[in-house]
Amino acid sequence: MSHTHRARRHLSAGMIHAIxxxxxxxxxxxxxxxxxxxxxxxxxxxxxxxxxxxxxxFSLIGFEKVLINSDFLLYFSNxxxxxxxxxxxxxxxxxxxxxxxSEYDFKGNxxxxxxxxIGIMIPIRLGSVSILNxxxxxxxxxxxxxxxxVYIAQAxxxxxxxxxxxxRQIPTDLKEAARCDGVSEYKIFFQIILPLSRxxxxxxxxxxxxxxxxxxxxxxxxxxxxxxxxxxxxxxxxIGQYVTDWNSVLASLTLAILPILLLYLIFSRQLIRGITAGxxx
Amino acid sequence: MTRNQSHIWIFLAPAVLIYxxxxxxxxxxxxxxxxxxxxxxxDLSFAGLVNYVAxxxxxxxxxxxxxxxxxxxxxxxxHMLVQNPIGLLLAAILSLPKLSGRGSYRTLIFMPxxxxxxxxxxxxxLILSPLWGVAxxxxxxxxxxxxxNAWLGEEGSxxxxxxxxxVWQFVGIPMxxxxxxxxxxxxxxxxxALIDGAGHWSIFWRIKFPLILPTIAMVSILxxxxxxxxxxxxxxxxxxxxxxxxxxxxxxxxxxxxxxxxQLQLGSPTMGATVATMMFLVIxxxxxxxxxxxxxRLTRYSL
Numbered sequence: 001m002s003h004t005h006r007a008r009r010h011l012s013a014g015m016i017h018a019i020x021x022x023x024x025x026x027x028x029x030x031x032x033x034x035x036x037x038x039x040x041x042x043x044x045x046x047x048x049x050x051x052x053x054x055x056x057x058f059s060l061i062g063f064e065k066v067l068i069n070s071d072f073l074l075y076f077s078n079x080x081x082x083x084x085x086x087x088x089x090x091x092x093x094x095x096x097x098x099x100x101x102s103e104y105d106f107k108g109n110x111x112x113x114x115x116x117x118i119g120i121m122i123p124i125r126l127g128s129v130s131i132l133n134x135x136x137x138x139x140x141x142x143x144x145x146x147x148x149x150v151y152i153a154q155a156x157x158x159x160x161x162x163x164x165x166x167x168r169q170i171p172t173d174l175k176e177a178a179r180c181d182g183v184s185e186y187k188i189f190f191q192i193i194l195p196l197s198r199x200x201x202x203x204x205x206x207x208x209x210x211x212x213x214x215x216x217x218x219x220x221x222x223x224x225x226x227x228x229x230x231x232x233x234x235x236x237x238x239i240g241q242y243v244t245d246w247n248s249v250l251a252s253l254t255l256a257i258l259p260i261l262l263l264y265l266i267f268s269r270q271l272i273r274g275i276t277a278g279x280x281x
Numbered sequence: 282m283t284r285n286q287s288h289i290w291i292f293l294a295p296a297v298l299i300y301x302x303x304x305x306x307x308x309x310x311x312x313x314x315x316x317x318x319x320x321x322x323x324d325l326s327f328a329g330l331v332n333y334v335a336x337x338x339x340x341x342x343x344x345x346x347x348x349x350x351x352x353x354x355x356x357x358x359x360h361m362l363v364q365n366p367i368g369l370l371l372a373a374i375l376s377l378p379k380l381s382g383r384g385s386y387r388t389l390i391f392m393p394x395x396x397x398x399x400x401x402x403x404x405x406x407l408i409l410s411p412l413w414g415v416a417x418x419x420x421x422x423x424x425x426x427x428x429x430n431a432w433l434g435e436e437g438s439x440x441x442x443x444x445x446x447x448v449w450q451f452v453g454i455p456m457x458x459x460x461x462x463x464x465x466x467x468x469x470x471x472x473x474a475l476i477d478g479a480g481h482w483s484i485f486w487r488i489k490f491p492l493i494l495p496t497i498a499m500v501s502i503l504x505x506x507x508x509x510x511x512x513x514x515x516x517x518x519x520x521x522x523x524x525x526x527x528x529x530x531x532x533x534x535x536x537x538x539x540x541x542x543x544q545l546q547l548g549s550p551t552m553g554a555t556v557a558t559m560m561f562l563v564i565x566x567x568x569x570x571x572x573x574x575x576x577x578r579l580t581r582y583s584l
Contacts, residue, residue: 016374016377016380017382019374020371020374020375020382020386020390023371023390024386024389024390026449027389027390027392027393027449027452027453028389028392030393030404030405030408031392031393031396031404033404033408033415034404034407045413046413049413049414049415049418050415050418093295093296093299094296096292096293096295096296097292097293097295097296097297099292100289100292100293101293104286104289106286106289112293112297115305116296116297116300118305119300119304119305121502121506121564121568122308122561122564122565122568123506123510123564124303124304124307124308125510125512125533126308126311126510126557126558126560126561126564127304127306127307127308127310127311127557128307128311128536128540128553128557129307129311129314129540129550129553129554129557130306130307130308130310130311130314130554131303131307132550133310133550134302134303134306134307149299149303150303152299152303153299153300153302153303153304154304156296156299156300156304157300157304160296184288185288186288189292210395213397214396214397214398214399215513216397216398216399216512216513216516216517217512217513220516221540221541232397232399232400235397235399235400235403236399236516236517239403246413249403249407250407253400253403253404256397256400257396257400260395260396260397261392264392264395265388268388268391269384269388272384272387272388272391272457275457275458275461276457276460276461276464
């Protein structure tokens with residue numbers, strides 16, 4: 001009896017791994033397929049798409065073409081500037097606001113918290129017509145500044161929500177001791193609270209970074225010019241133009257995928273811990 | 282608390298200002314613009330409900346509008362019927378006790394979610410392309426070659442195919458959120474049931490599932506908002522025209538076309554604002570419904 005029971009357990013453990021493995025395969029092979037084919041010659045891409053590149057089929061022609069025919073490095077650095085600047089500013093001012101909401105008793109505190117939470121559910125894209133008018137009237141059309149400002153506004157609601165939940169749990173004795181010593185409220189925030197919030201800051205950084213980096217909508221309507229193109233828009237436009245050149249298409253996709261893949265593998269632990277710690281409820 | 286309170290406002294001011302100027306003001310101003318008309322010279326004049334009358338009454342507007350709205354509900358239905366059940370299943374499996382390799386599975390299955398929708402759209406376009414023949418070749422290998430079709434190009438299947446591509450990319454989100462909720466189910470509850478001889482299957486449905494209903498409701502509303510705001514995938518794979526014959530047009534792509542124009546039709550900011558306001562209403566109704574009905578009814582189950 002116990003024998004068959006154990007056998008059944010093993011069987012079901014095997015089944016479980018089979019399900020998980022097949023799903024993992026389903027999730028990864030399309031990405032893998034694009035990456036391996038970007039390192040092959042045109043002939044090999046069509047002759048045997050599923051094969052790994054070997055000595056005869058290996059080719060970097062796609063990458064050469066992408067780097068010659070498009071300003072990939074410029075797109076990449078545009079995306080980097082926009083994402084990093086928007087992240088740093090939104091996290092800093094978001095943390096300040098979260099601290100004010102979670103620490104101080106003032107009139108309208110709850111109301112202001114609700115006001116700032118509207119943006120968690122209502123997508124900023126719905127205001128696009130007026131955002132474009134606003135950006136044009138501020139003379140910011142086709143600038144990275146316009147993207148940065150919009151992305152700060154987009155990221156703030158969730159950052160403030162998560163950080164204020166976190167900051168409410170910081171023990172009071174630390175700040176009360178500092179207050180008794182006459183330390184200013186600014187110093188308490190920047191020298192005690194901010195460093196203590198580092199794990200939560202990491203989580204909100206990853207959450208906010210992904211939608212900014214990947215966005216197509218705002219680069220398309222606010223900054224479509226060649227000089228300000230982000231990587232997502234750049235890839236979209238490049239592929240639209242070179243759609244029949246398979247080497248170029250595959251290489252440009254690979255160039256867009258690899259940095260994210262690398263970053264993800266480095267930060268995945270932090271990201272997943274952030275989600276599973278119940279940071280988003 | 283009688284001390285000078287200026288620091289509170291200094292902490293709050295930058296965030297409140299940027300958020301109000303670039304998020305709240307544009308949302309309200311868009312609603313305002315939907316009641317205006319713009320002449321060819323760009324002058325705005327108050328027009329009352331004229332734009333809405335056109336959107337619902339003029340077949341040139343109302344047909345594409347209803348088409349996009351219905352397509353968007355189909356897009357959402359595919360996510361609810363496929364993405365969230367698969368996410369739930371994966372989360373349930375991942376939260377089984379004594380599972381080895383849990384972390385690696387989680388990390389790898391979540392990976393496509395991190396990539397840009399544009400990239401995912403192009404990847405699947407290549408794979409499904411009859412020119413490259415990868416999907417077709419794989420189907421022949423398993424004996425299903427006769428069933429292959431250029432799904433993305435057919436009016437009857439393009440929208441479903443795009444929905445499934447989106448499902449494939451985002452299944453990691455419900456998986457993670459539900460998994461996190463399952464981790465919070467107290468172990469003594471499930472252990473007591475195990476000792477009483479219950480299997481994992483019945484423990485999941487009888488004990489864990491009712492406890493994570495609030496999370497499933499939250500996943501549903503997040504899916505709803507994201508789906509009714511989607512645009513990038515349609516634009517990347519199908520362009521502004523959301524072809525074939527507008528069969529993949531959803532609210533986001535309809536909004537874009539209305540705002541910026543296409544082919545012979547000029548773009549109209551005020552009609553664009555009208556479409557955006559309708560999207561706002563749809564999303565608002567969904568969110569309100571969630572907050573009022575589901576949340577209230579479900580809280581008594583939550584821990």
